[in-house]
Amino acid sequence: MVSEIGLGTMTFGTQCSSKAEAFRIMDRCLEAGINFFDIAEIYPVPPVKHLAGITEQWVGEWLSQRDREEVLIATKVAGPAHGWFVPPVRNGNAAIDGVQLRKALEGSLRRLKTDYIDLYQVHWPDHGMRMEDTLETLDAFVKEGKVRVLGCSNENAYGLMKSLWTADKHQWRRFDTIQNNFSINNRRFQDELAEVCEREEVSLLPYSPLAGGVLTGKYNVDQMPETARFYEYLHRGGPRQQAMVHRFVNERSLALTAQVVALAAEHDWHPATLATAWSKQHSYVASTLIGVSSETQLDPILAASGLELPEPVMNQIDGYCAQIPYPMG
Numbered sequence: 564m565v566s567e568i569g570l571g572t573m574t575f576g577t578q579c580s581s582k583a584e585a586f587r588i589m590d591r592c593l594e595a596g597i598n599f600f601d602i603a604e605i606y607p608v609p610p611v612k613h614l615a616g617i618t619e620q621w622v623g624e625w626l627s628q629r630d631r632e633e634v635l636i637a638t639k640v641a642g643p644a645h646g647w648f649v650p651p652v653r654n655g656n657a658a659i660d661g662v663q664l665r666k667a668l669e670g671s672l673r674r675l676k677t678d679y680i681d682l683y684q685v686h687w688p689d690h691g692m693r694m695e696d697t698l699e700t701l702d703a704f705v706k707e708g709k710v711r712v713l714g715c716s717n718e719n720a721y722g723l724m725k726s727l728w729t730a731d732k733h734q735w736r737r738f739d740t741i742q743n744n745f746s747i748n749n750r751r752f753q754d755e756l757a758e759v760c761e762r763e764e765v766s767l768l769p770y771s772p773l774a775g776g777v778l779t780g781k782y783n784v785d786q787m788p789e790t791a792r793f794y795e796y797l798h799r800g801g802p803r804q805q806a807m808v809h810r811f812v813n814e815r816s817l818a819l820t821a822q823v824v825a826l827a828a829e830h831d832w833h834p835a836t837l838a839t840a841w842s843k844q845h846s847y848v849a850s851t852l853i854g855v856s857s858e859t860q861l862d863p864i865l866a867a868s869g870l871e872l873p874e875p876v877m878n879q880i881d882g883y884c885a886q887i888p889y890p891m892g
Contacts, residue, residue: 565635567843568868569599571770571854576607576617578792578856582624587858589625593633595865599850601742601768603639603686604671605650609796609804612651619674627676635681637768639716639742640667642687648803650686659689661700668704684714684742688722694729702735714740714768720755727763738765740849745769747778747823747841747880748816749891757847766849772842773835773853774891775811780824780834782812815890822883826876833863840867841880 570592575585589600606618619638626634641650641657650657652670657663672678683704685697704710715726715738723741730737741760745752745767752767760767773779776792787794793812796804820834827837842851853864 565599565850566597567850568597568839568864569601569637569768569850569852570597571601571852572618572622573603573606573608574854574856575621576614577609578607582621584857585621586625588855588861589622591858591861593629595861596868598633599635599637601637601682601770601852602671602675603641604652604667605639605641605686609800610651615651616670616674619671623674623676631677636675636677637682637684637714638671638675638680639684639686640664640671642685642717643689643692646689658692659685659697660692661696664697664700664704668709672709679708680710682712682714682740683710684716684740685718687717688715688719690722694725695733698726698730698733698735702730702733705736712739714738714742716742718743718756720759723756723759723765724763727765740766740768742768742770742852744771745842745848746772746774747838747884748774748811748819750884751889751891757845760847765847767845767847768850768852769842769848770852770854772851773838774816774820775807777811777816777820778823778834778838780820783817783821783824787812810891813890815887819883819887819890823880826879826883830876833866835860835863836866836870837872837876839864840870840872841877843867844872844877 579585600622602619602622604619605615607614640659641652643659644650644655644657649655653663653666701713713736715723718741726738743752781788781791793808797808823837824834827834839851839853855861
C-alpha cells in the first residue's frame with residue numbers, strides 16, 4: 564500500500580540544488596502522509612556523469628535519519644545505452660542483463676544506505692534483447708530479499724504484455740507496476756496500456772501529472788519564465804531537451820491548458836490541485852508521482868490529497884481533450 568501521491572525526486576541536485584531544501588521537501592511530504600518516494604540511479608535530470616547518483620545519495624542520507632519502514636523507496640536501473648539516450652553510468656555501457664542489473668542494484672543500495680528496495684524498476688526497456696535476460700535476475704533479487712516488488716517504466720503495451728507472459732511462463736515475479744508519462748495533456752496511456760493494467764492488475768505510477776509544469780498555467784504568458792525548466796532546456800539544453808520543450812510547450816498544449824486553468828478558477832482550485840487530483844482519479848493508478856524544486860511548490864499539490872473531482876468536472880475535462888486530442892503528439 565502506497566500513499567495516493569508519491570514524491571518524485573529527479574530535481575534533487577539540479578533544480579533543487581540545496582540538500583537542505585531537499586530534506587525539507589522530504590520532511591514536509593512525510594508529515595503530509597506521503598510515504599512513497601521515487602528515485603533513479605541516473606538522477607538528477609538532465610542526467611550528466613558528474614551528478615549521476617547524487618539524488619540517491621541525498622535520499623539515503625535523509626533516510627538514515629528515519630526509521631527505514633517509514634518510507635517506501637522506489638528506484639530504477641538505467642535502460643540500455645544504445646538507442647535514444649546513453650545514460651551516464653557504467654562508462655556508457657549500461658544494459659539490463661544480469662551483470663549490469665547487479666552492479667546497478669548494489670550501487671543504489673549503497674547510495675541509499677539500505678539493504679532492500681521496496682520497488683525496483685527498469686527505467687526504459689530494451690525490446691531487442693531476450694526478456695528472460697532481465698526478468699530472471701530481477702526475480703532472483705526478490706528471492707534474495709534485496710527487492711520487494713518489481714516494475715517497469717516508459718514501457719508500451721507490447722513490452723508490458725511480453726514481460727508478463729514471460730514471467731508467468733517461468734514462474735518468476737511479474738512487473739506489478741508501470742511508471743509512464745500521464746496527464747490531462749498526455750492521455751496516450753489510455754489508448755491501450757490502461758486496459759492492460761486493468762485486466763492484468765498492474766498499477767500505473769503516473770509521472771509528470773502537471774505535464775512538466777505546463778498545467779500550472781505558468782507558460783500561458785507572452786514571455787516564458789526564466790526560472791522555469793523549459794526555459795532552461797530551450798536556451799541551455801541539448802537537442803533532446805530542446806525537443807522536449809516543443810513537445811510539452813506548443814500551441815495545442817497551451818490551448819488545452821488555458822481551458823483547464825479556467826475550469827480550476829471556476830471551482831477556486833489551483834490548477835496544480837486540479838491536475839494532480841485528475842491524475843489519481845483513475846482505477847488503475849496506485850500513486851501519482853509529483854516533483855518540486857522548492858518546498859513552497861508543495862501546497863497546491865498536497866491540496867489534491869483526498870480531493871475527488873465531481874463527475875461533471877471529469878466530463879468537462881474529457882470534452883476539452885476531445886477538442887484538442889494528443890497535444891503532446
